Amino acid sequence: MKRFGLVLLLMCIVGSKKVPQRIVDSWINMVKPFQEVCGKTYGISSELARDVLINANPPNERSYQCYSSCIIREVGYLTHNRIFNITVLMEKVPFIPQELIRRCVPDAASDDDLCEKSYKNLNCLLQGMAED
Template sequence: MCCTSFLGALLSFFIIAPISHSVITNYKSIIEDFTSTCITESNVEPTMVHDMIHNGNYVSNRALQCYLRCMYLKIGLLDEKGVINETAVKENAGVTDERIREHVVQSCRNVKGRDLCEKAYNLSKCTYYTVKSWHP
């Protein structure tokens, strides 16, 4: 019972704890040129974007999903047909360790979505949690 509670608490901490500051800083430098445009285009609440980037708070919200669509099209992670550019995913994972980058591609290359907004959201979520598992 004691060990189960401890493991549950540890797992909960790992899932809700934010990703490392260096990864956030790297990711923010990648998206900074398009942040304002994509916030305006998607009509997402800026606090929702901040919460996602800084705390890994992925709420199921259409505007947030479409913000990520806008961002990923501009960065080149996705094309208009929903094809994932694996080279761009590696280059924009927010980390420099090639093993982590390759793991992100392997883990996230087959994400799906009903449309580009949902696919971008699922790709972002997969990338975030894959990087976090290597770089908490």
């Protein structure tokens, strides 16, 4: 957990791109019912999850990867068959451009590891939404 704090501090110093507040707020409201369970299971605080989202730079750590997987499964974006449900994400977070969602899904879809698959997709979405 201390390592996450250090990574987060470095991200804030080095990176200046941010995800727009309307998207951050929409995402946080969508995942709020699942934050406690997923966060507790993988050791990710709601503060860390919010900061990572705002700064568009999730730590490439196994616990965060699996936390991402937990959240997107609970939201319904990742089905039980390990397939990304693009329609669910477009309905629940309409601020994310459809073309970005369609671009990010193939980048991660072939990955067999559910945690890595989820992390790659989330990272692609965050990088695509971040603005200077």
